[in-house]
Amino acid sequence: MVAKRVAGILALMVALAPPLAAQKKFERKIPLGMEGAFRIMNMVGSVVVHGWSKDTVLIRGTLAPGDKFYAGGGYTGAKAFIESANERDPKPTNLEIWVPARSRLWVKTATANIDVDGVDGGLDLYTVSATIEVVGNPRELNAEAIDGDIHISGSPSWLRAKSASGAITFRGASSDAGLSTVSGQVKVEGGVFERTKIETVTGNVSFSGRVDRSGTFDFDTHSGSVDIAIPDKTNASFSVVSIAGSITNNVSRGIPTAGRFGRGSELTTETGDGGARISVRTFKGPVTLRRSK
Amino acid sequence: MTHEVIRHLLDDYVTGELTEDARAPVADHVAVCEICSAEVESLKGILARAANLPKSIDPPAEAWSNIRTAILREENAGASHTARTSAWWSRRPLVLAAAAAVLVAVLSSTITAVYLNSRSPSRAASTLGRPGEATTPASLAAFTIEENNYLRTAATLQDLLDQRETALAPETVAQLRASLRTIDEAILEAHNALARDPNNKLLIEMLSANYRQKVDLLRRSTEITRGS
Numbered sequence: 336m337v338a339k340r341v342a343g344i345l346a347l348m349v350a351l352a353p354p355l356a357a358q359k360k361f362e363r364k365i366p367l368g369m370e371g372a373f374r375i376m377n378m379v380g381s382v383v384v385h386g387w388s389k390d391t392v393l394i395r396g397t398l399a400p401g402d403k404f405y406a407g408g409g410y411t412g413a414k415a416f417i418e419s420a421n422e423r424d425p426k427p428t429n430l431e432i433w434v435p436a437r438s439r440l441w442v443k444t445a446t447a448n449i450d451v452d453g454v455d456g457g458l459d460l461y462t463v464s465a466t467i468e469v470v471g472n473p474r475e476l477n478a479e480a481i482d483g484d485i486h487i488s489g490s491p492s493w494l495r496a497k498s499a500s501g502a503i504t505f506r507g508a509s510s511d512a513g514l515s516t517v518s519g520q521v522k523v524e525g526g527v528f529e530r531t532k533i534e535t536v537t538g539n540v541s542f543s544g545r546v547d548r549s550g551t552f553d554f555d556t557h558s559g560s561v562d563i564a565i566p567d568k569t570n571a572s573f574s575v576v577s578i579a580g581s582i583t584n585n586v587s588r589g590i591p592t593a594g595r596f597g598r599g600s601e602l603t604t605e606t607g608d609g610g611a612r613i614s615v616r617t618f619k620g621p622v623t624l625r626r627s628k
Numbered sequence: 629m630t631h632e633v634i635r636h637l638l639d640d641y642v643t644g645e646l647t648e649d650a651r652a653p654v655a656d657h658v659a660v661c662e663i664c665s666a667e668v669e670s671l672k673g674i675l676a677r678a679a680n681l682p683k684s685i686d687p688p689a690e691a692w693s694n695i696r697t698a699i700l701r702e703e704n705a706g707a708s709h710t711a712r713t714s715a716w717w718s719r720r721p722l723v724l725a726a727a728a729a730v731l732v733a734v735l736s737s738t739i740t741a742v743y744l745n746s747r748s749p750s751r752a753a754s755t756l757g758r759p760g761e762a763t764t765p766a767s768l769a770a771f772t773i774e775e776n777n778y779l780r781t782a783a784t785l786q787d788l789l790d791q792r793e794t795a796l797a798p799e800t801v802a803q804l805r806a807s808l809r810t811i812d813e814a815i816l817e818a819h820n821a822l823a824r825d826p827n828n829k830l831l832i833e834m835l836s837a838n839y840r841q842k843v844d845l846l847r848r849s850t851e852i853t854r855g856s
Contacts, residue, residue: 405650414650443852446797463852464800479848482803499807499845517807517841536814536841555837557814576830578821598825618818618834 358397363406365392365413370456373408373434374441376416380427382444386436386453386471393433399426458491466501484519490526508544520559528552535559539620543627546571548610557618564627570610575602579619586624634664642671768822771832778839785846792853804849811842 367373369390375382392413398404401420408414419425427447434440439457442449448465451458457475460467467478467485476491480498487496487505494512496503502519505512508526515534523533524543529550533540536557543564546552548571554561558580565571565586575582575591578599582591589604602624615622634657640646641654658664793801818835825831 407650414646461852463796464803479852481845481849481852482800482807497844497848500803515841515844517845518810534837534841536811536838555834557818557834557838578828578831578834616830616834618814618821 358399359402360397361395361404363394363404363415365394365406365408365415366390366410367392367408367413367435367438368410369435370437370439371410371435372412372439372441374412374414374443375430375432376443377428377430377447378417378419378445379425380429380447382430382432382442382447382449384432384434384440384442384449384451384454386438386455387433388436389433390435391433392435394430395432396428396430398428402426402428404428502538510547545569546611546613550611552611552613554613554615555617556620559617559620561615561617561620561622562625563613563615563623564625565606566627568607570607571613572605572609572611573602573613573615573624575615575622575624577601577615577617577620577622580617581621583621583623583625586626634658634661635667638664638667639671642668642675768826768832771836774836775839778843781843782839782846785843785850788850789846789853792850795853796849804845807845808842811838811845814838815842 365373367390371390373392375384375394390410394404394406394415396404398417399420402425403418403420404415405418406413406415417425417428434454435456436453437456438454439459440451440454441459442451443461444465445463446465447462449460449462449467451460451468452470454471454473456473458469458473458477460469460476460478462480462483464480464482466483467480469476469478469487469489469491471489473489473491475493476487476495478485478487478496480501482500483498484501485496485498485503487494487503488507490508491512492510494505494509494514496505496513497515498519499517500519501516502522503514503516504522505514506525508528509531510529512523512528512530513532513534514521514523516538517535518537519535520539520541521533521535522541523531524541527545527547529547530552531542531550532553532555533542534555537559538556539559540554540556540561541564542552542554542562545566546569554563569586573586573589575584576594576599578594580599582600582602584591584602584604586606587604589602591600591602593599594601634654637646637650637654638658641651641658646654658668796804815835815838818831818838822828822831822835
């Protein structure tokens with residue numbers, strides 16, 4: 336009985352061994368200036384990038400049999416990509432990369448998740464259907480997905496995030512943020528925001544944060560709901576228009592009126608002494624203004 | 629390197645941005661591959677033509693004057709005769725034709741420039757404009773012209789995407805089509821509302837925003853399928 340069990344385990348180990356052994360580990364170092372540019376393209380698998388304080392790019396990963404890793408470039412800019420042995424059925428390559436913290440990073444994938452942390456320079460991140468996750472305070476962040484989710488935690492000064500059916504969540508603060516989806520939910524919460532523009536077609540929008548008194552905020556959706564929560568003592572003026580949706584106001588005594596175009600509803604109101612300009616426009620999505628908890 | 633990989637590197641090859649270790653195999657492949665060779669020639673042609681484009685295009689002063697006069701006339705007419713329903717563009721076909729010709733030329737060049745610029749990392753090319761930016765036409769006439777440009781651009785991008793669709797997973801294609809359908813439904817709904825309420829500027833702006841979303845999604849989808 337014991338012998339049979341041992342034989343079974345051995346058979347299982349033999350069965351598992353070839354693919355594990357076939358995975359090829361690699362490591363490559365590329366000199367790159369502290370503010371240099373680095374581009375990496377990896378279609379399938381994962382890309383994890385960390386910022387560090389060295390003027391070097393370190394790439395570690397595992398390649399499927401037959402796949403090749405190419406990298407090159409100079410001190411101001413470098414580029415790396417994976418060539419799959421089978422373009423029609425690429426095998427996953429998992430990459431972990433360290434780049435100079437202030438560098439400009441460009442990543443493109445198809446289904447490989449992108450995780451970036453600690454990079455303070457500029458980030459350009461593109462994926463088809465994977466998840467983009469950024470933690471840190473990049474100077475500029477541009478993240479685009481077709482049907483993948485985008486999660487950002489930090490304070491990028493300049494932020495643009497776009498997805499079609501994926502969700503966007505942003506926890507932090509920004510002086511200039513633009514978020515856009517088609518049907519994906521957009522959720523923003525955290526610190527102080529200045530110029531902010533959120534657009535969806537059917538995706539629901541939820542904003543909970545402090546608004547800079549000189550800021551401008553635009554929320555546009557066709558049929559998604561818009562939920563805006565602001566703290567007490569916020570100085571803001573609101574202009575809310577919905578062609579066919581409802582407006583619920585819990586931030587002031589203002590009462591929505593019938594729309595100037597003969598239908599829908601409108602609300603113009605202020606909290607405190609005005610200040611930030613908040614504009615909400617929907618075709619039929621309901622709008623709720625409330626105090627944050 | 630295979631043809632499929634090299635295909636994605638051709639624009640960097642043409643612009644000289646390819647890394648040293650990748651340049652040689654690409655050059656070797658281009659020398660023997662008719663498809664890639666033709667693509668390289670085409671890219672060189674586009675770059676040459678783009679280099680010759682003017683930095684900006686100013687419309688003739690006279691044309692803008694005509695448009696401004698017509699708009700002012702309409703505003704004045706609207707203030708004193710709100711009950712009148714016929715629009716200025718239906719009463720001034722020659723003015724509209726002149727304005728339309730100029731705007732089509734300007735908008736067409738602008739959209740082309742925006743599309744070309746959108747491939748560069750320049751932040752100014754972001755299609756999600758800065759908050760408060762006036763990016764929508766003020767009148768139905770201007771919007772009608774803009775709508776035609778959106779439709780043309782969307783059709784061109786859709787053709788391109790159809791050709792490159794095999795580069796995407798079937799489930800992604802399905803998801804993308806669903807998203808485009810969602811936008812089209814919103815466009816249709818806003819269009820129907822605008823037909824009932826043609827003076828509603830909010831509807832014009834919403835419709836315009838929906839078209840921008842569609843063109844932007846198509847542009848991003850074609851970009852992501854074309855390699856680095």
